[in-house]
Structures are given as C-alpha cells and as structure tokens.
C-alpha cells in the first residue's frame with residue numbers, strides 16, 4: 001500500500017472540504033452515512049480550492065490524462081483536466097459508451113455495479129490519474145484501475161476527496177498510490 005504525502009495545498013483543501021461536505025444518515029440504505037458533496041459544488045470559492053489542490057497533485061505526477069469515474073468523479077475530473085491541459089477519459093456505468101468497451105463488475109458499499117471504458121480510451125504509456133469523490137470499499141477504484149491498465153495506461157495514482165478508512169478501500173487498490181484530501 002502506498003500513500004502520497006499531503007502538502008500544504010492538500011491541507012488547506014482538507015479544511016475547506018470538511019466545511020462543505022454534508023453527512024446524510026441512512027442513504028441510500030439504512031446504516032450508510034452518505035457523504036454529500038453538493039455543498040462543495042455549489043460554493044465556487046471552496047470548489048476552486050479543492051480543484052486547485054487536485055490539479056497541483058496531477059501536475060506533480062506529470063499526468064497526461066485524467067480519468068473520472070461516473071458520476072461524481074466526472075464533476076471533479078473535468079475541471080482538473082481543463083486546468084492542467086490534460087485529456088479526460090470517462091469511466092462509465094454500463095451501457096453508456098457507444099464504442100467497443102472493456103467492462104468490469106464490482107461490489108461497492110451499498111450494492112454492485114459495472115464500469116466500462118472505451119477500448120481505445122487511452123494510448124499505451126499515457127500517465128493517468130484516476131479521480132473520484134469517495135474511496136469506500138475500493139471496489140469502484142479497483143475496477144477502474146484494472147480497466148485502464150487493460151488499455152495499456154500507466155495509472156500513476158488515485159486521487160479522492162474522501163477516504164472512508166474503516167472500509168479499508170486501500171486493501172483493494174493494491175500498489176496504486178492513493179491521495180485522499182480527507183481521511184475519515
């Protein structure tokens with residue numbers, strides 16, 4: 001298991017993030033405390049700080065492509081890619097991509113899902129940063145990582161806003177370096 005050390009930008013982003021995430025009890029099912037990022041999305045200054053921290057990380061890792069996981073990961077991956085001038089690759093839920101795809105089914109905290117990626121989404125050797133809002137059980141991230149590797153990508157890291165450490169997501173992401181702005 002590898003972890004990227006957090007610098008000052010990530011520390012500042014953690015404070016901002018903590019003030020703009022809402023806990024929703026028992027959603028989408030009893031026993032789950034859902035981490036709702038809509039307050040962050042609707043507050044431009046706060047969103048800018050968080051996107052800036054992710055962009056700094058992506059620059060430090062010299063990434064050429066940002067991969068975002070549907071749906072909340074898209075909301076983060078697109079502005080980061082735009083800020084650093086990187087390509088953007090959507091890792092989508094099943095049945096949404098029009099071209100030939102690779103697919104993988106996985107478990108997550110509250111169900112199962114299937115992810116897909118276009119077979120030609122990433123050229124061999126691209127340095128890819130995978131971006132999502134939450135790392136929980138790690139099923140989603142592990143599936144996305146496998147799909148990208150299957151396309152020949154060099155996945156250099158996973159960046160998330162929040163890591164629910166009690167669900168041990170890093171146990172599923174293997175040697176992939178993980179950066180979490182906030183660990184809960």
Ligand SMILES: O=P(O)(O)OC[C@H]1O[C@H](OP(=O)(O)OP(=O)(O)O)[C@H](O)[C@@H]1O
Pocket residue numbers: 069070071072073107108109110113132133134135136137138139140141169
């Ligand atoms: O680590 P895991 O247990 O796999 O859970 C993390 C995933 O769960 C959420 O996605 P969800 O599938 O709920 O989709 P959404 O982004 O479309 O709301 C979240 O955005 C992560 O992608």
Ligand SMILES: Nc1ncnc2[nH]cnc12
Pocket residue numbers: 032033034035036108109110134136137164
């Ligand atoms: N508790 C949680 N809150 C938000 N997104 C999640 N994805 C998996 N678990 C989650």
